[in-house]
Amino acid sequence: MTDGGPVDLAVVGSVGIDAIETPHAKRDHLLGGSATYACAAASFFARPGLVGVVGDDFGPDRAEALRAFGIDLAGLRTESGSTFFWSGVYEDNMDRRSTRVTELGVFENFRPDLPEAYRDAPFVLLGNMHPQLQLDVLDQIRNPRFVAADTMDLWISTTHRQLMEVLARVDLLTLNETEAQQLTGEHGLVRAAVALLEAGPAYVLVKKGAHGSMLVTRASRFILPAYPVEEVTDPTGAGDTFAGAMMGALAAGGEVSEPALRRAMVAGTVVASFGVQDFSLDALRPLDRARIQGRIDDFRRMLAVD
Amino acid sequence: MTDGGPVDLAVVGSVGIDAIETPHAKRDHLLGGSATYACAAASFFARPGLVGVVGDDFGPDRAEALRAFGIDLAGLRTESGSTFFWSGVYEDNMDRRSTRVTELGVFENFRPDLPEAYRDAPFVLLGNMHPQLQLDVLDQIRNPRFVAADTMDLWISTTHRQLMEVLARVDLLTLNETEAQQLTGEHGLVRAAVALLEAGPAYVLVKKGAHGSMLVTRASRFILPAYPVEEVTDPTGAGDTFAGAMMGALAAGGEVSEPALRRAMVAGTVVASFGVQDFSLDALRPLDRARIQGRIDDFRRMLAVD
Numbered sequence: 001m002t003d004g005g006p007v008d009l010a011v012v013g014s015v016g017i018d019a020i021e022t023p024h025a026k027r028d029h030l031l032g033g034s035a036t037y038a039c040a041a042a043s044f045f046a047r048p049g050l051v052g053v054v055g056d057d058f059g060p061d062r063a064e065a066l067r068a069f070g071i072d073l074a075g076l077r078t079e080s081g082s083t084f085f086w087s088g089v090y091e092d093n094m095d096r097r098s099t100r101v102t103e104l105g106v107f108e109n110f111r112p113d114l115p116e117a118y119r120d121a122p123f124v125l126l127g128n129m130h131p132q133l134q135l136d137v138l139d140q141i142r143n144p145r146f147v148a149a150d151t152m153d154l155w156i157s158t159t160h161r162q163l164m165e166v167l168a169r170v171d172l173l174t175l176n177e178t179e180a181q182q183l184t185g186e187h188g189l190v191r192a193a194v195a196l197l198e199a200g201p202a203y204v205l206v207k208k209g210a211h212g213s214m215l216v217t218r219a220s221r222f223i224l225p226a227y228p229v230e231e232v233t234d235p236t237g238a239g240d241t242f243a244g245a246m247m248g249a250l251a252a253g254g255e256v257s258e259p260a261l262r263r264a265m266v267a268g269t270v271v272a273s274f275g276v277q278d279f280s281l282d283a284l285r286p287l288d289r290a291r292i293q294g295r296i297d298d299f300r301r302m303l304a305v306d
Numbered sequence: 307m308t309d310g311g312p313v314d315l316a317v318v319g320s321v322g323i324d325a326i327e328t329p330h331a332k333r334d335h336l337l338g339g340s341a342t343y344a345c346a347a348a349s350f351f352a353r354p355g356l357v358g359v360v361g362d363d364f365g366p367d368r369a370e371a372l373r374a375f376g377i378d379l380a381g382l383r384t385e386s387g388s389t390f391f392w393s394g395v396y397e398d399n400m401d402r403r404s405t406r407v408t409e410l411g412v413f414e415n416f417r418p419d420l421p422e423a424y425r426d427a428p429f430v431l432l433g434n435m436h437p438q439l440q441l442d443v444l445d446q447i448r449n450p451r452f453v454a455a456d457t458m459d460l461w462i463s464t465t466h467r468q469l470m471e472v473l474a475r476v477d478l479l480t481l482n483e484t485e486a487q488q489l490t491g492e493h494g495l496v497r498a499a500v501a502l503l504e505a506g507p508a509y510v511l512v513k514k515g516a517h518g519s520m521l522v523t524r525a526s527r528f529i530l531p532a533y534p535v536e537e538v539t540d541p542t543g544a545g546d547t548f549a550g551a552m553m554g555a556l557a558a559g560g561e562v563s564e565p566a567l568r569r570a571m572v573a574g575t576v577v578a579s580f581g582v583q584d585f586s587l588d589a590l591r592p593l594d595r596a597r598i599q600g601r602i603d604d605f606r607r608m609l610a611v612d
Contacts, residue, residue: 188536188537189534189536190534190536191536211517211531212531214534220607220608221534221608222608222609222610223531223534223608223609224531224611225517225518225529225530225531228495228496228520228527228529230494230495230496230497231494259611259612262610262611262612263611263612266611300611301526302526302527302528302529303528303529303609303611304528304568305530305568305569305572305606305609306565306568306569
């Protein structure tokens with residue numbers, strides 16, 4: 001497919017190069033970034049368009065690797081300078097990581113500018129970035145069916161007002177447990193999520209890493225454990241993979257409702273469980289819908305109570 | 307009901323006095339012990355008989371408190387000396403605790419001697435104790451339908467051979483993730499559980515505290531998150547409450563099968579979620595089947611995927 005046609009899902013976020021060290025391996029020059037993982041994961045279900053920026057060091061091979069997933073790259077700009085670079089180390093059993101280096105490079109001056117065709121995308125995923133950039137995207141899109149936004153602790157502490165403005169304009173917010181409590185000042189997780197619902201979104205999705213996720217609405221809660229993976233090789237991007245696959249599955253299903261979101265979260269969990277079994281996109285690359293569906297069926301048997 | 311009649315479930319384990327400090331409160335002279343929590347939790351579903359020992363300091367009020375749950379106390383002996391005493395401190399968000407004092411008292415020389423009527427109990431729960439005592443109980447029971455055993459790291463390192471003998475003679479083993487890995491030398495959780503199945507039991511139930519539990523059989527896995535409780539007041543005994551309620555629910559249902567065990571785990575999770583909302587048995591005391599069923603229904607709605 002050529003770039004610049006209609007997309008089912010517009011994803012805005014970082015595209016980067018990662019260097020990662022785990023207790024078992026050390027790898028660099030890895031394709032990374034939130035929009036990268038999210039688009040690759042979404043591509044198994046729907047046509048994603050990526051909005052981001054890379055430096056002139058990114059190279060055509062990496063772009064080709066993204067295109068091979070079926071990702072539309074009309075929204076990926078190349079600018080003079082270095083691609084966003086992140087380097088991190090995972091400890092022990094992969095549940096803690098520390099950042100060694102973050103070099104924003106061309107991402108520092110990133111201003112999202114959506115290709116015309118993306119402005120009518122029915123589904124939009126705003127990756128974790130400065131809330132002002134998320135607001136800029138919200139100003140560009142026309143009548144979307146469902147918009148999800150991710151965020152992180154940095155924006156909660158530095159750009160609280162703008163983040164609250166984002167909340168008022170999206171359908172779903174994803175964040176982790178600590179962030180939910182930090183953003184609301186509430187101690188209990190559900191109380192924090194309910195406080196966030198007051199700020200606007202119909203859905204708050206709390207990410208709990210290896211312990212799964214929780215979807216909170218004004219009337220309900222949905223608790224989903226993670227799919228049990230015996231050996232996690234690299235958890236980088238698992239949250240973005242989850243969110244991307246969820247939005248892709250939602251777009252593919254065509255229905256926006258809580259039951260549809262629950263099913264989409266199952267798909268997101270399963271694609272993320274594949275993703276962590278190798279570095280970068282290496283475990284996603286050989287995947288197909290049949291293998292994903294096989295693990296979804298397996299997962300649903302693991303969750304079933306008569 | 308008078309003591310010494312037939313029971314649905316025989317529970318063998320500790321009965322003790324606890325002193326507990328949390329970040330919010332400090333309480334002592336609390337009724338505690340694995341068999342105490344398990345019997346109280348089971349009592350909402352079936353008639354439990356408690357096999358244990360207390361000192362002459364235990365007092366008739368505490369025994370009456372147990373009897374008020376409908377627990378048969380024919381198996382509870384009183385000996386000259388002190389009741390088992392445990393004192394512990396919970397840190398921060400309740401996910402870590404340290405033991406201050408353990409005084410075994412009369413529990414040190416505990417030799418389980420089941421009342422005649424208990425020897426025909428169809429369901430048996432062997433609380434966490436020296437594996438030789440668990441074997442002694444197994445020698446006394448006649449043709450049980452389902453026997454579950456709990457264990458802990460201490461027995462894994464000091465009495466490995468006897469513990470493996472217990473495994474060969476029970477239907478279900480409960481333990482936590484670290485213990486499963488320690489007992490088998492396997493790193494991955496599912497691989498560890500599968501190695502334990504090789505040793506005898508048809509079911510291995512891995513307890514994950516606030517992150518729920520997992521049931522592993524030769525052919526399947528069942529993953530169940532915890533019921534989300536906003537404020538945990540005291541997590542002491544949550545695992546025993548879970549196991550007791552599960553065994554009680556299984557006994558009440560009359561069916562021994564994996565689907566029945568899954569449903570019983572849901573009941574166990576729910577009763578444990580009530581239990582942690584106050585100290586000792588205080589949150590279980592005012593409970594009834596209707597309130598438990600209400601939360602089970604609520605929980606199942608939280609888990610449902612169409």
